[in-house]
Amino acid sequence: MNVLRVSPYFLMLCLLVSQWACNSPQPSGPMNVLFIAVDDLRPDIGPYGNALIKTPNLDKLGNTAAVFENHYVQVPTCGASRCNLLTGLLPGTVDHLKNSAFETFMSDEPEGESPESMVHHFRRNGYRTVGIGKISHSVDGVIYGYDESPEGARPEMPHSWDEFLFDADKWGTGWNAFFGYADGSNRQEKKGQVAPYEMADVSDRDYPDGITADLAVQKLQELKAGKQPFFLGVGFFKPHLPFTAPKKYWDLYDRNEIPLTQAPDIPENIHLASLQKMGEFNQYKAGDERASLDSALSDDYARKLIHAYYASVSYVDAQIGKVVDELEKQGLADNTIVIVWGDHGWHLGEHRVWGKHTTFEVALRSPLIIRVPGMAPRFIAGNSVVSTIDIYPSLMEWCGIPVDFSLDGQPLGTLIKEGTDPKRENVSYSYFNKGITMRNDRYRLTRYFRDQNPTVELYDHQTDPLETRNIAAEQPDVVAALMPLWEKGNTGLYSN
Ligand SMILES: [Ca+2]
Numbered sequence: 001m002n003v004l005r006v007s008p009y010f011l012m013l014c015l016l017v018s019q020w021a022c023n024s025p026q027p028s029g030p031m032n033v034l035f036i037a038v039d040d041l042r043p044d045i046g047p048y049g050n051a052l053i054k055t056p057n058l059d060k061l062g063n064t065a066a067v068f069e070n071h072y073v074q075v076p077t078c079g080a081s082r083c084n085l086l087t088g089l090l091p092g093t094v095d096h097l098k099n100s101a102f103e104t105f106m107s108d109e110p111e112g113e114s115p116e117s118m119v120h121h122f123r124r125n126g127y128r129t130v131g132i133g134k135i136s137h138s139v140d141g142v143i144y145g146y147d148e149s150p151e152g153a154r155p156e157m158p159h160s161w162d163e164f165l166f167d168a169d170k171w172g173t174g175w176n177a178f179f180g181y182a183d184g185s186n187r188q189e190k191k192g193q194v195a196p197y198e199m200a201d202v203s204d205r206d207y208p209d210g211i212t213a214d215l216a217v218q219k220l221q222e223l224k225a226g227k228q229p230f231f232l233g234v235g236f237f238k239p240h241l242p243f244t245a246p247k248k249y250w251d252l253y254d255r256n257e258i259p260l261t262q263a264p265d266i267p268e269n270i271h272l273a274s275l276q277k278m279g280e281f282n283q284y285k286a287g288d289e290r291a292s293l294d295s296a297l298s299d300d301y302a303r304k305l306i307h308a309y310y311a312s313v314s315y316v317d318a319q320i321g322k323v324v325d326e327l328e329k330q331g332l333a334d335n336t337i338v339i340v341w342g343d344h345g346w347h348l349g350e351h352r353v354w355g356k357h358t359t360f361e362v363a364l365r366s367p368l369i370i371r372v373p374g375m376a377p378r379f380i381a382g383n384s385v386v387s388t389i390d391i392y393p394s395l396m397e398w399c400g401i402p403v404d405f406s407l408d409g410q411p412l413g414t415l416i417k418e419g420t421d422p423k424r425e426n427v428s429y430s431y432f433n434k435g436i437t438m439r440n441d442r443y444r445l446t447r448y449f450r451d452q453n454p455t456v457e458l459y460d461h462q463t464d465p466l467e468t469r470n471i472a473a474e475q476p477d478v479v480a481a482l483m484p485l486w487e488k489g490n491t492g493l494y495s496n
Helices: 008-023 056-062 078-087 101-105 118-123 174-178 208-226 299-329 388-398 413-418 476-487
Strands: 032-038 066-072 128-133 163-165 197-200 230-236 243-246 336-342 368-371 378-387 428-432 435-439 443-448 456-460
Touching (some): 118 388, 128 208, 243 299, 336 388, 368 388, 378 428, 443 476, 456 476
Parallel strands (some): 128 163, 197 243
Antiparallel strands (some): 336 368, 443 456
């Protein structure tokens, strides 16, 4: 039997540490949550080491927060990824891979014993819950197809929000605003005959995110006065297509300095089916060129699109800054958890793809920045792998709310406090395109449920961080060793 021997010096150190912890500023009362969702945001921002892109507000937040280098979403499409976030669950059926994933959980029934979402769980534990913009999939809280008439409007999360806000302004509806241009038009009404970008010399409020930011600022003032703990979700659209931003954000860049991807080619030894779902960009029919796996876009057009993406990121960064700064102004910062989350990554030409619907690193890795009052800032490097489903249990732990039902994620508290957490399983699973992919601290292993070979892909991030070469056939021993861990993420969705 092992006897734990503890030195008196160690005990003294523990005492000093606990005294220090008691002396550091601690929030009083339940903590609030400001949750900011950013659509299609790659980790191409200052806190993740991109020195060219201009994201001063995210830089400032990152300096006071935990920044997770290797955060992965569970599904590389908006609605499904947000469903994982809000339910804390891995996808269990192929319906959970669709943008309408949350509708599977939606019910016209009265509130049940289990919460429909993380937001609902906050609400039934005394929080005031307010949503603004795109938090689930619906932009204005209402399921698409039902929102034409007030009688037909059905909320996407019927029990979650005390209040849901969105100002569709000159665009008329949330969905039109989502695809809106500065003149009030949108991609829908123009049947796609518009460019995937726009540089208009207009104010922040001439695109929807500027209006959303102002709504959030106003709401924070009200929530401060209300004195009830709150969960405020703010969902920004950019840098989702179309890459629209006021000219002043385009002017932050010299297009000639904007780098093209270092991984423009289709990875070696894969079946093209691994990259087949790349249609979203091509829905913009007035773009100068079409994307295809057969040939890369010209360098000039690729650089123009990346410039547009960067401008959209700088625009949304400025809107995030308005909201986070308001916390300080209202004296709420010391008692409010702040999260900035990207719902998935985006290919800017990597592997010939301009889109998100793949199981590659670039589509699955996204920013996760969390500031918890009382916890020191920390960059949590890539040897720790975290998932979107980890956010729900983490928030409940920090806010002292019990969870008496099953969630799939692992809390992040120890990782933020200590920089490491030996109890965590260091792995993330993602699902799409008939594939289940697993990422640990070194490898990505993907197995596809389809007939075309190869059906297994292995990438070694130690030697090939851009995933340019599938080495599954060359390293069968590594594949075999990793397969039991991969199997733990097989929820059976492709067999039901
Ligand atoms: Ca998205």
